[in-house]
Amino acid sequence: MQQNTTQCTAIDIHNLCFSYDKKSSTNILEIERWQVNAGERVFVHGPSGSGKSTLLNLLAGVLKPQRGEISVCGQALHSMSGRQRDVFRARHVGLVFQQFNLIPYLTVRDNIQLVRYHTHTSSKLDEAIITLFDGLQLDPILMDRRADALSVGQQQRVAIARALINQPELLIVDEPTSALDMAARDSFMQLLLALPGAEDRTLVFVSHDPGLADYFSLKVEMQQLSKHKELADAV
Numbered sequence: 001m002q003q004n005t006t007q008c009t010a011i012d013i014h015n016l017c018f019s020y021d022k023k024s025s026t027n028i029l030e031i032e033r034w035q036v037n038a039g040e041r042v043f044v045h046g047p048s049g050s051g052k053s054t055l056l057n058l059l060a061g062v063l064k065p066q067r068g069e070i071s072v073c074g075q076a077l078h079s080m081s082g083r084q085r086d087v088f089r090a091r092h093v094g095l096v097f098q099q100f101n102l103i104p105y106l107t108v109r110d111n112i113q114l115v116r117y118h119t120h121t122s123s124k125l126d127e128a129i130i131t132l133f134d135g136l137q138l139d140p141i142l143m144d145r146r147a148d149a150l151s152v153g154q155q156q157r158v159a160i161a162r163a164l165i166n167q168p169e170l171l172i173v174d175e176p177t178s179a180l181d182m183a184a185r186d187s188f189m190q191l192l193l194a195l196p197g198a199e200d201r202t203l204v205f206v207s208h209d210p211g212l213a214d215y216f217s218l219k220v221e222m223q224q225l226s227k228h229k230e231l232a233d234a235v
């Protein structure tokens with residue numbers, strides 16, 4: 001089932017239909033075909049409500065389509081159980097949410113430790129965190145600070161470090177720059193794209209900000225990718 005990510009198509013979607021409400025006649029997403037090669041940097045944009053977060057959750061295996069096929073890093077998510085998709089996500093996907101989702105009363109180290117898939121000694125974990133912090137220009141002293149004592153920019157970079165701790169092949173980032181001014185936004189993008197392994201990792205990045213599009217090799221407009229169709233037409 002496993003494939004070498006350097007040879008595989010990172011994302012392969014075929015005739016996918018998704019609706020939150022099984023009784024509704026309208027799909028939130030309908031994607032006939034979408035393929036992304038491993039290592040590609042994809043900028044996903046589209047109006048509010050067009051299904052960007054829903055797409056990210058399908059790619060991460062949080063949601064499962066009602067119909068069709070979705071393979072990520074060579075793994076067929078549509079035929080996995082919820083538990084299998086959880087394992088898939090822990091091993092292959094790094095997720096950064098809009099609100100960062102750090103647990104406020106835990107230290108930065110504990111926030112990162114929580115998502116660590118491989119069990120390593122605490123010194124190995126610290127080593128891995130320090131390497132990531134170095135690339136993200138974060139002071140290692142922050143590891144022992146509570147997450148709610150960090151600035152927004154620091155929380156955002158810690159969220160990236162947490163997403164990368166398992167060395168995922170796919171990094172999914174949802175609207176991470178909305179709280180930043182333009183200069184901070186650009187330096188964040190430069191850091192993100194210069195991190196070790198960034199050239200081999202597939203990046204799917206959602207933003208409303210068209211000013212970020214130039215950082216990406218592929219641009220995807222949600223309304224072109226997905227059609228909202230009456231289920232009755234599709235059946």
Ligand SMILES: Nc1ncnc2c1ncn2[C@@H]1O[C@H](COP(=O)(O)OP(=O)(O)OP(=O)(O)O)[C@@H](O)[C@H]1O
Pocket residue numbers: 020021028046047048049050051052053054055
């Ligand atoms: N858990 C849910 N249950 C039911 N409907 C939902 C749920 N989450 C999202 N939706 C609906 O699905 C549609 C797509 O939502 P989604 O959050 O994917 O859009 P989006 O493009 O990410 O929007 P935004 O840019 O505002 O974050 C919207 O109509 C939304 O109301």
